[in-house]
Amino acid sequence: AQTVTQSQPEMSVQEAETVTLSCTYDTSESDYYLFWYKQPPSRQMILVIRQEAYKQQNATENRFSVNFQKAAKSFSLKISDSQLGDAAMYFCAYRKGLSNSGYALNFGKGTSLLVTP
Amino acid sequence: DTAVSQTPKYLVTQMGNDKSIKCEQNLGHDTMYWYKQDSKKFLKIMFSYNNKELIINETVPNRFSPKSPDKAHLNLHINSLELGDSAVYFCASSQVGGTEAFFGQGTRLTVV
Numbered sequence: 001a002q003t004v005t006q007s008q009p010e011m012s013v014q015e016a017e018t019v020t021l022s023c024t025y026d027t028s029e030s031d032y033y034l035f036w037y038k039q040p041p042s043r044q045m046i047l048v049i050r051q052e053a054y055k056q057q058n059a060t061e062n063r064f065s066v067n068f069q070k071a072a073k074s075f076s077l078k079i080s081d082s083q084l085g086d087a088a089m090y091f092c093a094y095r096k097g098l099s100n101s102g103y104a105l106n107f108g109k110g111t112s113l114l115v116t117p
Numbered sequence: 118d119t120a121v122s123q124t125p126k127y128l129v130t131q132m133g134n135d136k137s138i139k140c141e142q143n144l145g146h147d148t149m150y151w152y153k154q155d156s157k158k159f160l161k162i163m164f165s166y167n168n169k170e171l172i173i174n175e176t177v178p179n180r181f182s183p184k185s186p187d188k189a190h191l192n193l194h195i196n197s198l199e200l201g202d203s204a205v206y207f208c209a210s211s212q213v214g215g216t217e218a219f220f221g222q223g224t225r226l227t228v229v
Contacts, residue, residue: 033216039158045207045220052216089158095216104150104162104173105218 002027004094006108013082014116020067021077021111023092032096034068034075035105040088048090051075079113087115120144123208123221130198131229138193138224140208147213148172149191151183154205154223163206166191167213198228 003026013019025034036048051059051068059066063080079086092108121142130136142149150173151163164183165173171183180196191208205225209218 035217043205043223043225045209045223047217047219050217091160104165105152105160106162107160110158 002029002032002094002096002106004092004106004108006092006111008111009109010112010114012114012116013079013086015082015084017082018078018080019082019113021079021090021092021113023075023077023108025073025075025092025094027073027094027096029096032094034066035093035095036064036066036077037091037093037107038086038088039091039110040085045091049077082115084115084117087113089113119222121208121210121219121221123206123224125224126222127225127227129227129229132198132200134198135194135196136198136226137195138206138208138226140191140193140221142189142208142210142219144210144212144219145189146210146219147188148211149185149188150209150211150218151191151193152207152209152220154207156204160207164191164193195226198226200228202226203228 005024032053034051038046049061065078067076089110091110093105097103124139148167150165154160166185169185182194185191205223207223208221211218
């Protein structure tokens with residue numbers, strides 16, 4: 001079974017600063033996807049960024065980027081120029097397989113991010 | 118238009134009752150899911166359907182029964198509700214060959 005570990009239950013960052021959220025995972029699969037989802041107080045699950053395991057290049061979406069270390073099974077999220085709206089619970093998730101959409105997401109326990117003015 | 122919509126958003130009910138949560142997606146996706154988020158915010162898969170066929174059925178009490186009348190709908194029926202069923206239930210969908218799942222807004226179920 002695949003497990004996803006987020007070792008930081010809570011993190012805090014000042015507005016405009018940079019913060020990195022950690023995630024490690026355990027798998028014997030060679031093909032898989034990794035995701036970061038954001039859950040604000042509204043409860044909605046919002047996709048922040050995704051990474052295909054077969055791609056060596058780290059994914060980037062505006063102020064969000066990842067550091068994907070496949071050998072180390074590490075997938076951290078960096079948020080640059082933090083904004084008050086970034087405050088939320090962040091979940092790291094793993095999904096095996098290339099094209100079978102029947103595979104579900106395995107989630108970490110989440111990191112609660114607080115952004116201070 | 119909401120891509121994945123669940124009804125109701127909030128549900129408060131007494132122990133022993135039977136309740137249903139409905140989910141519809143207008144994305145044309147082939148696969149739909151039910152996830153449960155507990156009081157500690159942990160998200161865990163319950164069921165997955167692909168083209169109306171059950172694909173994943175995790176260790177969930179058989180009081181929970183998913184029903185998929187067509188590939189755009191996946192409803193969750195819960196019999197004999199217990200206090201421990203209180204949680205947020207999320208519906209999601211994804212496409213064959215796609216990657217990420219799209220989530221509904223969640224249903225907060227409170228059993229009293």
